[in-house]
Amino acid sequence: MRARHLRHLITLAAAAILTACGGGGGGSSPTARAPLPQLVSDTNPVGDRLDLRSRNYFPAAAGDSWTYDYIQSGVTTSNLVTRTVSSTTADGYTISERVGSGLPDTETYRRTAAGLAVPDFTDGSTPAAARTLIGELLMYPEPFYPTGATRSIVRQGDWGADADGDGINESFRLEITQQLVGLENMALPQGAAETARFRTVTALTLSPSSLANTPYTVTATEETWWAPGIGLVQADRTAVDSSNATVIAPYRLRIASGTVGGTTLFEPPPDGTVTKLTLTHNALVFDATRNRYYASIPGSVAGTGNSIATIDAATGAVSNSLAVGSEPFAMALAPDGSALYVGLNGSGEVVKLSLPGMTEQYRTRLPTSSYFARQLVAKSIAASPAEADVIAVSLFDPQSSPGSAGVALLRTGTLQPQIAGGFMPTGAAIGPVAFNGTGAAVYGYDDETSGYNLYAMSVRGDGLMMANSTGTTGDFSLRDVDWTSRGILIGRSIYRDGDLALVGTSPYGSCRPLRVANRLVCVVNSGTGKLVTVDTTSFATVTVLTFNTAYRPDDPSQLVPGAAGQVAIRLGSNYRTQPATAIWLFNSPMLQ
Incomplete structure (x- = not known):
C-alpha cells in the first residue's frame, strides 16, 4: 500500500x-518564498x-x-486485503493492492542489477516536472x-x-x-x-x-x-x-x-510422498509378485496405444509392451502372478498374456448379444483363486443402455455355456465382479440401474448360475467388487459371504481393501485430498491421511491398493468407460 x-x-x-x-494574485511578489x-x-x-x-x-x-x-x-x-500480480514484463511486474471491495492501488517494480526499483515512485500522481526529477528509485537493494x-x-x-x-x-x-x-x-x-x-x-x-x-x-x-x-x-x-x-x-x-x-502457501505437508504420473489409461491392476502396476492404454494414445504399460511401484518408471490388441480395457491378474487377462473392447476378445514377458497365450472371442446380435465386450474381469486359468467376465453391449449382458465363465480360454444375469431378460445388470475366497462363488454389482444390487452367482461345471441378491448402499460411481476376509466389499459396506447379510459400513465411501489384515482405505470427501483407513471389524476410522494439500478440481476416480504402505490413485476418469489421465502413487507408513 x-x-x-x-x-x-x-x-x-x-x-x-x-x-x-x-497567496494569490499572480506574478512575482515581494513576499515570495525562495524556492x-x-x-x-x-x-x-x-x-x-x-x-x-x-x-x-x-x-x-x-x-x-x-x-x-x-x-x-x-x-x-x-x-x-489482497495483493495480486496484475501484470508482468520481461524485467518487472505490477502489483495491485485492494482493501475489501475498494478500488485497487498499484505498485510497479523493475528488477535491476542493483535490486528492486520503482520506475515512477508517485505512480503518475505528481506533475510531470516532479516525476522527471524524482526518476526511478531503488527501493530494495x-x-x-x-x-x-x-x-x-x-x-x-x-x-x-x-x-x-x-x-x-x-x-x-x-x-x-x-x-x-x-x-x-x-x-x-x-x-x-x-x-x-x-x-x-x-x-x-x-x-x-x-x-x-x-x-x-x-x-x-x-x-x-x-x-x-x-x-x-x-x-x-x-x-x-x-x-x-x-x-x-x-x-x-x-x-x-x-x-x-x-x-x-501454508498448506500442511502431505502424510507421505506422492509420485505423480501423467498417463492416459483405461484400467489399472497391481502385481504383488513383482511390485508393479499394469495399465491398459487406449488406442488413441500416440506411440503406445493398444499396449500394456508396466509401472514400477517403487520408482514410478513406466515401460510399454508391444501392441496386445484393439482397445485393451478391463484386466485381471492370475492369483499366482503367472498371467494377465485383458479385455479387448475393439474386437470383443479376451487375451491371456504370460508374465512378465507379456507373451500371448491365447485369445477368446466373447459372444454376441442374444437380442441385437452385437459383439459384446468385457466390462470387468475376475480370476478364480481356486481353479487355474478360470476367469469370470461381465459382458457389456456398448450400444445399449443398460448394456449389461450377463456374466460368463471362461475355462482355459473356453467360453462356458451357462451365462448368469444380464439386463435383458433377467433385469440383473451386472458390472464389476469378483470371486469369493474359495472360488465357489462370483459376486457382481449393478452399476447401471438405481437398484444398486449385489448378486451372488454359484460356479458350476458349465458356467455360472444366479443364486442370491440384495440391495446395497452403493451408487453409480462404484467401480469395484472386492473380496475381504470379512465378506464382499461394495463401496463402503461389507456383506457376508453366502446370505449377503450386511456386516457393517464404513463412515466413508469408495473403499478398497488394503494389503494389511482387516484394513480398508477410503476416500474422505470431494476436494479434501484426504484418505482414511478403516478397521473392518469395528468399522472405526484408524487414520486420516492427507495425500494432496492443494486445491484439487479432481477427485480420485479409483483407488488401487499396492504393496503395504502404498495406494495408487487414479485421476481424471468421471465414468467407467472414460480413460483416466493420471496416476498418483501415494506412499505413507500410515497405510501399513
Whole structure:
C-alpha cells in the first residue's frame, strides 16, 4: 500500500496549500518564498553487504497473489486485503493492492542489477516536472546493505505546478530513509521463516511560493517483513503531518494465505510422498509378485496405444509392451502372478498374456448379444483363486443402455455355456465382479440401474448360475467388487459371504481393501485430498491421511491398493468407460 500512502501524502499536502490563507494574485511578489534548490542525492552505507538473493525474498510472477488480515486498534478483519500480480514484463511486474471491495492501488517494480526499483515512485500522481526529477528509485537493494545502517534518497526542486495560485510554482522535497532492521524468525500460518525486516520512512514536503502559506509535510512510516519464496508477510503502516496530527492511523497487514509460483502457501505437508504420473489409461491392476502396476492404454494414445504399460511401484518408471490388441480395457491378474487377462473392447476378445514377458497365450472371442446380435465386450474381469486359468467376465453391449449382458465363465480360454444375469431378460445388470475366497462363488454389482444390487452367482461345471441378491448402499460411481476376509466389499459396506447379510459400513465411501489384515482405505470427501483407513471389524476410522494439500478440481476416480504402505490413485476418469489421465502413487507408513 506504499503507492496509496504516497498518493495520500501528496493529496493532503496539495490540499493544505490550496486551502491556506493568503497567496494569490499572480506574478512575482515581494513576499515570495525562495524556492528550494534542486537536489538529487543517494547516500548508501558502507560495510559488507548481505547477498541473500538466492532466498528470493521478493517473488512476483503472473498468477501470484497474497491475502492479508487487517489489524487496527486491536480489531482483526480477516482476509480483508489482497495483493495480486496484475501484470508482468520481461524485467518487472505490477502489483495491485485492494482493501475489501475498494478500488485497487498499484505498485510497479523493475528488477535491476542493483535490486528492486520503482520506475515512477508517485505512480503518475505528481506533475510531470516532479516525476522527471524524482526518476526511478531503488527501493530494495540486493545484496542488502548492512543491518542497522541507513541509506537515504533525497529529491528536491521545482514541483512543476502552481498549487496556491500566485503564479509561481511551488517546490518540494522528497526524502526516503531505509534500514534493514534485521533478519527475524517469524511464525507464519504454517511453520516459520527467517524474514528480512525493513523500516522505510517517506517524508514529502510541499513548500509554497507565498510566505503567507506554511510548508506542509506528511511523513509515512512502513515496517515490512519479507519471507523467502513468499514475499511480503507483514506490514505496519502509519502517517503523520507537520503538526504530528494523524494522517493514517496505525494498522497492520498480516499474511493469511496466498499462491506463489503455482504453489498454495501454508498448506500442511502431505502424510507421505506422492509420485505423480501423467498417463492416459483405461484400467489399472497391481502385481504383488513383482511390485508393479499394469495399465491398459487406449488406442488413441500416440506411440503406445493398444499396449500394456508396466509401472514400477517403487520408482514410478513406466515401460510399454508391444501392441496386445484393439482397445485393451478391463484386466485381471492370475492369483499366482503367472498371467494377465485383458479385455479387448475393439474386437470383443479376451487375451491371456504370460508374465512378465507379456507373451500371448491365447485369445477368446466373447459372444454376441442374444437380442441385437452385437459383439459384446468385457466390462470387468475376475480370476478364480481356486481353479487355474478360470476367469469370470461381465459382458457389456456398448450400444445399449443398460448394456449389461450377463456374466460368463471362461475355462482355459473356453467360453462356458451357462451365462448368469444380464439386463435383458433377467433385469440383473451386472458390472464389476469378483470371486469369493474359495472360488465357489462370483459376486457382481449393478452399476447401471438405481437398484444398486449385489448378486451372488454359484460356479458350476458349465458356467455360472444366479443364486442370491440384495440391495446395497452403493451408487453409480462404484467401480469395484472386492473380496475381504470379512465378506464382499461394495463401496463402503461389507456383506457376508453366502446370505449377503450386511456386516457393517464404513463412515466413508469408495473403499478398497488394503494389503494389511482387516484394513480398508477410503476416500474422505470431494476436494479434501484426504484418505482414511478403516478397521473392518469395528468399522472405526484408524487414520486420516492427507495425500494432496492443494486445491484439487479432481477427485480420485479409483483407488488401487499396492504393496503395504502404498495406494495408487487414479485421476481424471468421471465414468467407467472414460480413460483416466493420471496416476498418483501415494506412499505413507500410515497405510501399513
